[in-house]
Amino acid sequence: MLTQNNTTVATEWLDRLKASGYRLTDSTRAVVQVVAENSFALEPAQIFISARQLSPHLGLVTVYRTLDKLEETGLVQRVHQLNGCHAYVPAAPGHQHLLVCRSCSRVEYFSGDDLDELFGQVGRERGFLIQDHWLQLYGLCSVCQKEEAAG
Amino acid sequence: MLTQNNTTVATEWLDRLKASGYRLTDSTRAVVQVVAENSFALEPAQIFISARQLSPHLGLVTVYRTLDKLEETGLVQRVHQLNGCHAYVPAAPGHQHLLVCRSCSRVEYFSGDDLDELFGQVGRERGFLIQDHWLQLYGLCSVCQKEEAAG
DNA sequence: CTCTTATTGAAAATAATTATCATTATCAGT
DNA sequence: ACTGATAATGATAATTATTTTCAATAAGAG
Structure with a gap:
């Protein structure tokens, strides 16, 4: 059904x-x-x-x-x-990261392929073997920005 | 005392x-x-x-x-x-990010000042107003790498 | 030294998650 | 279609993590 x-x-x-x-x-x-x-x-x-x-x-x-x-x-x-x-949320296809709206918790995805190299570099400098990373951006989505401006 | x-x-x-x-x-x-x-x-x-x-x-x-x-x-x-x-963990001075060891949970800090601009760009493309971000790298610290190689 | 009031710890209350278990229902193999 | 092994279900109970309540204590300004 x-x-x-x-x-x-x-x-x-x-x-x-x-x-x-x-x-x-x-x-x-x-x-x-x-x-x-x-x-x-x-x-x-x-x-x-x-x-x-x-x-x-x-x-x-x-x-x-x-x-x-x-x-x-x-x-x-x-x-x-x-x-x-x-x-x-639905898992990001491939290795993507999240944009999260603080007001309505809407989520969008973005890829940061170019970051991997930077992160590996950071790890090497400190003797860390980097296996994974975790990145999220927080802010206001377009809808909530308008609401905030209005209300 | x-x-x-x-x-x-x-x-x-x-x-x-x-x-x-x-x-x-x-x-x-x-x-x-x-x-x-x-x-x-x-x-x-x-x-x-x-x-x-x-x-x-x-x-x-x-x-x-x-x-x-x-x-x-x-x-x-x-x-x-x-x-x-x-x-x-003790808060990172300024705006730094964390490197976390998956085995012993040791934490080190690194700064990613150059990332802010990139993140703002990502936000703009999607109509998001970015207010904050959150980044952590996971891996093995030097001590645990040695332990793993030995054990 | 005194007084106001923030802080404390014990115990109870709440919230979030997981385990138990008898019953039901999926689906592979007829 | 039918059947049987067993995964999945939902109700309940148990567990774990965190917060609240409250009377007693103690910090620190004056």
């Missing part, structure tokens, strides 16, 4: 989950539907509220479990914010 | 706290002593264990409260790690 509403991204995610050996259920489909088609950083409780409208018997526990699977499969990633680090 | 052991950094922190209107107590001094003189990312529970050796009646609640004050005053900052974002 969720099937007809599935858009391309959500069905892709479901295929990926299935390919990873997970079974697909209505609960899974509801959570995927909510997170995959979304450009805001969402916390488990928010996802729960939205997804339960698509699958009324859904439990919060299943949201946590599904997020684990999605993270495991590389389909979502955590967003680190000032008020905590428990929100999720 | 903690006074004789205080090194320069810790006393500086205490002065800063006092200047901000906070009263200084043995509990405060113990927490400051532990965190200020340290180059590893420490969680509240770890700080509690160490600091209680300096001030035996110290309660865990006071560690949380002191960390809040220290963060408020800009003396410590949070470290975001894969397993959570509840560890603290």
Whole structure:
């Protein structure tokens, strides 16, 4: 019953989950539907509220479990914010970084390919072997800038 | 009784706290002593264990409260790690970024002054007003690289 | 030395996440 | 389609992390 509403991204995610050996259920489909088609950083409780409208018997526990699977499969990633680090967004394709709106938590992606070399250099200077990096920009998206100027 | 052991950094922190209107107590001094003189990312529970050796009646609640004050005053900052974002290190002077060892959680600092312009550019392209950014590099420090090669 | 009031620690309350477990439902192999 | 092994589910309980409450203490200005 969720099937007809599935858009391309959500069905892709479901295929990926299935390919990873997970079974697909209505609960899974509801959570995927909510997170995959979304450009805001969402916390488990928010996802729960939205997804339960698509699958009324859904439990919060299943949201946590599904997020684990999605993270495991590389389909979502955590967003680190000032008020905590428990929100999720669709994982950036390739190695991209996040732009997060402080007001509405909208997320956009950008690539910083040219940064890798710089970071490696920084590591070498300090005897560190750099394995990964983590970069986020915070600010106001265009929508919230207008709101702020108006209100 | 903690006074004789205080090194320069810790006393500086205490002065800063006092200047901000906070009263200084043995509990405060113990927490400051532990965190200020340290180059590893420490969680509240770890700080509690160490600091209680300096001030035996110290309660865990006071560690949380002191960390809040220290963060408020800009003396410590949070470290975001894969397993959570509840560890603290001395705040980087100026606007610096962190290099975190994944094995021992040792932290070093580096400045990326030249990055600000790049980030502003990224924001402009997407209509974002960039207000802040957050960058951490993860890897292995020199000590842990050797250990790994040996073990 | 005194007084005001910030700070403390113990205990309780809250919030967030994880484990337990009997039941249900997916889907591979007929 | 049918069946069986077993992954997934949701309710409940347990655990962990953090915050609140509150009476007692102690810092530090005057």
